[in-house]
Amino acid sequence: MTRNATPKLGAYAGLAALGLLAALATGLPELVAVAAPFALAAAIGLVQVRRPQLNAVVTLERERVLEGEEICVAVDLDVGVGAERVELLLELPPGLTTAAGENPRLLHLADQERRELSYRVDCARWGAYGVGRLYLRAHDTFGLFNHEAVLDQRQALKVYPKEEAVRSLLRPFETQVFSGNHVARQKGEGIEFADLRPFVPGDRVRHVNWRASARRGELWVNEHHPERNADVIVFLDSFAEARRGGRSTLDPALRAAASLVSRYLRQKDRVGFVSFGGLLNWLLPSTGMRQLYRIVDAMLDTQIVLSYAWKEIDVIPQRTLPPHALVIAVTPLLDDRSANALLNLRGRGFDLVVIEIAPLSYLQPPRGELQELADRLWRLRREAVRGRFERAGVAVALWGDASSLAAALEEVSAYRRHARLARA
Amino acid sequence: MAYSTAAGDRLPELVFGIGAAGGAIAAVALVGRWHSLLPWGLAGVGAGYAVYLSLRPGTVDPRSPLIAAVLFVAAELGFWSLERRSARAKRAVLVRRLVLLVVGALAAALVGSILLVAASGTGGGMALEAVGVAAAVVTLTVVVLLVVRTDPERR
Numbered sequence: 001m002t003r004n005a006t007p008k009l010g011a012y013a014g015l016a017a018l019g020l021l022a023a024l025a026t027g028l029p030e031l032v033a034v035a036a037p038f039a040l041a042a043a044i045g046l047v048q049v050r051r052p053q054l055n056a057v058v059t060l061e062r063e064r065v066l067e068g069e070e071i072c073v074a075v076d077l078d079v080g081v082g083a084e085r086v087e088l089l090l091e092l093p094p095g096l097t098t099a100a101g102e103n104p105r106l107l108h109l110a111d112q113e114r115r116e117l118s119y120r121v122d123c124a125r126w127g128a129y130g131v132g133r134l135y136l137r138a139h140d141t142f143g144l145f146n147h148e149a150v151l152d153q154r155q156a157l158k159v160y161p162k163e164e165a166v167r168s169l170l171r172p173f174e175t176q177v178f179s180g181n182h183v184a185r186q187k188g189e190g191i192e193f194a195d196l197r198p199f200v201p202g203d204r205v206r207h208v209n210w211r212a213s214a215r216r217g218e219l220w221v222n223e224h225h226p227e228r229n230a231d232v233i234v235f236l237d238s239f240a241e242a243r244r245g246g247r248s249t250l251d252p253a254l255r256a257a258a259s260l261v262s263r264y265l266r267q268k269d270r271v272g273f274v275s276f277g278g279l280l281n282w283l284l285p286s287t288g289m290r291q292l293y294r295i296v297d298a299m300l301d302t303q304i305v306l307s308y309a310w311k312e313i314d315v316i317p318q319r320t321l322p323p324h325a326l327v328i329a330v331t332p333l334l335d336d337r338s339a340n341a342l343l344n345l346r347g348r349g350f351d352l353v354v355i356e357i358a359p360l361s362y363l364q365p366p367r368g369e370l371q372e373l374a375d376r377l378w379r380l381r382r383e384a385v386r387g388r389f390e391r392a393g394v395a396v397a398l399w400g401d402a403s404s405l406a407a408a409l410e411e412v413s414a415y416r417r418h419a420r421l422a423r424a
Numbered sequence: 425m426a427y428s429t430a431a432g433d434r435l436p437e438l439v440f441g442i443g444a445a446g447g448a449i450a451a452v453a454l455v456g457r458w459h460s461l462l463p464w465g466l467a468g469v470g471a472g473y474a475v476y477l478s479l480r481p482g483t484v485d486p487r488s489p490l491i492a493a494v495l496f497v498a499a500e501l502g503f504w505s506l507e508r509r510s511a512r513a514k515r516a517v518l519v520r521r522l523v524l525l526v527v528g529a530l531a532a533a534l535v536g537s538i539l540l541v542a543a544s545g546t547g548g549g550m551a552l553e554a555v556g557v558a559a560a561v562v563t564l565t566v567v568v569l570l571v572v573r574t575d576p577e578r579r
Contacts, residue, residue, distance in 0.1 A: 006503075007459035007460065007503075008459075008503045010463075011459070011462065011463035011466075011499075011503070012499070014463055014467075015463055015466060015467060015470070015499070018467055018470075019470060022470075022471075022474055026474065026477075026478060028474065028477045028478065029484060029539070029540060030473075030477055030484060030485050030488035030491075030540065031470075031474055031477070032539050033488045033489055033491075033492050033535075033536035033537075033539045033540050034470060034473065034488060034491055034492045034495060034536070036492065036532075036535050036536060036539055037492055037493070037495075037496040037528070037531070037532035037535060037536070038496065038499070040531075040535060041496075041528070084520070084521075085517060085521075087510050087511055088511075089510065089511075102511060102512065104510050104511040105511050105514075106510075106511040106512065106514060106517055107514070107517065108514075108516060108517045108520060137510075141524065143503060143504075143507070
């Protein structure tokens with residue numbers, strides 16, 4: 001604890017000295033009586049000052065919560081040497097706010113006392129936080145000294161993004177070899193009817209289509225489409241964001257990414273993650289609940305880092321982007337680097353879908369002729385970028401405040417169905 | 425400034441003026457939250473009292489312990505209002521602080537009385553001497569308690 005003298009100490013010592021000097025100069029004993037309390041207060045304050053001894057243990061109710069939930073933070077104070085008044089502040093990082101309970105607090109702590117304090121914290125924004133740093137300022141009885149200390153008892157708190165409602169997922173064009181929920185284009189063991197063919201030795205009797213066999217006078221068997229899983233890569237653009245007040249395009253982007261990852265993993269697909277921006281982050285595709293936590297934990301570290309370095313898609317390891325994977329890009333299309341990287345992916349034959357997070361609601365409306373002209377030019381430029389994607393056969397769906405993620409995905413699905421028909 | 429009226433015809437304006445200047449400086453310090461200015465305001469008020477005393481006939485002013493207590497309380501309240509307030513004080517903390525303030529004011533008056541009696545050498549009779557002895561005992565007890573509390577071996 002660092003000790004600091006307050007201005008009051010100097011003031012009292014000065015007033016006492018002034019009074020006593022005046023008493024000596026004027027020979028008035030009353031001035032001694034007037035100066036004496038200040039002298040005594042300063043002297044007693046200097047003699048009785050003690051350095052407080054405090055230990056704190058911070059406990060979080062849970063380590064993982066969803067965005068918007070509240071948790072209880074308990075602070076157990078173990079007082080060795082107390083103080084007359086102690087100001088205690090629990091530091092809450094941006095994104096967390098106090099829902100109930102005062103913060104900071106002013107307490108009187110007696111010697112050898114144990115005190116339990118409780119705070120309800122509202123986890124308003126996703127992220128990985130360290131909660132539990134305490135700032136202390138203790139005042140002595142006479143207010144002549146204060147002691148300050150920082151107790152770092154931070155515990156990790158992970159606030160996961162809220163999932164967006166998704167009705168149906170995008171169907172990848174290509175599937176992989178393992179069992180899953182997608183109907184493959186190949187023929188094999190499955191439930192979905194694919195075709196009829198003549199019976200050959202080795203075919204199972206239960207596959208015989210008796211009606212067709214009766215009509216043709218020879219045995220015909222059903223062929224099916226097998227159910228296979230697919231590789232899905234969620235591509236998060238973290239080059240730039242549009243921000244207004246406490247809202248940012250990164251928030252809905254992350255929620256959409258988390259929702260898609262969760263849903264695809266639930267249907268046994270292999271899901272990978274790429275955060276492409278100033279800071280590059282990636283996770284190889286895998287399955288299961290562990291992969292979900294890995295990806296969401298990686299997402300929590302996503303932040304917009306200003307960078308002028310031109311990055312191509314080559315910086316991402318090849319194994320992160322398996323061939324025939326469905327790549328779902330969630331991007332505000334604010335940076336040319338991400339648009340070029342995605343078009344590069346499309347050029348390499350990847351099945352690409354773009355969900356554009358509309359940045360318009362995060363921008364200040366244009367004021368004046370010049371700003372309106374700049375705004376129109378900027379919108380035209382965005383239309384041109386969307387046009388480049390559409391010419392490359394990439395579905396681009398705009399997701400704004402007025403619509404839901406489910407509606408954006410439905411728009412993409414309809415585009416892909418149309419595109420598939422045209423190809424066939 | 426009340427004692428300026430008691431100065432009779434001996435330059436009450438001077439006494440009032442010095443006291444008022446001190447009070448004004450103290451008020452400015454409180455409004456502007458300037459810690460370093462407040463002691464000057466209090467010194468100004470004390471200077472007004474000193475000027476009043478110098479204009480009186482040669483007897484000791486028996487109200488000086490009261491003046492000491494009032495000035496001490498004013499200083500305490502002034503510095504209290506200048507403190508940075510990061511948190512709202514709980515009722516118990518507030519009550520403790522007020523009790524300490526009242527005890528401080530009484531102690532200031534007692535100490536002033538003892539010093540005045542000792543300095544003037546006047547006998548006040550059995551009652552006054554009893555009060556003086558009691559004040560001395562209380563003061564000694566407080567000092568002993570504080571010394572014991574701050575004993576390094578007990579920390």
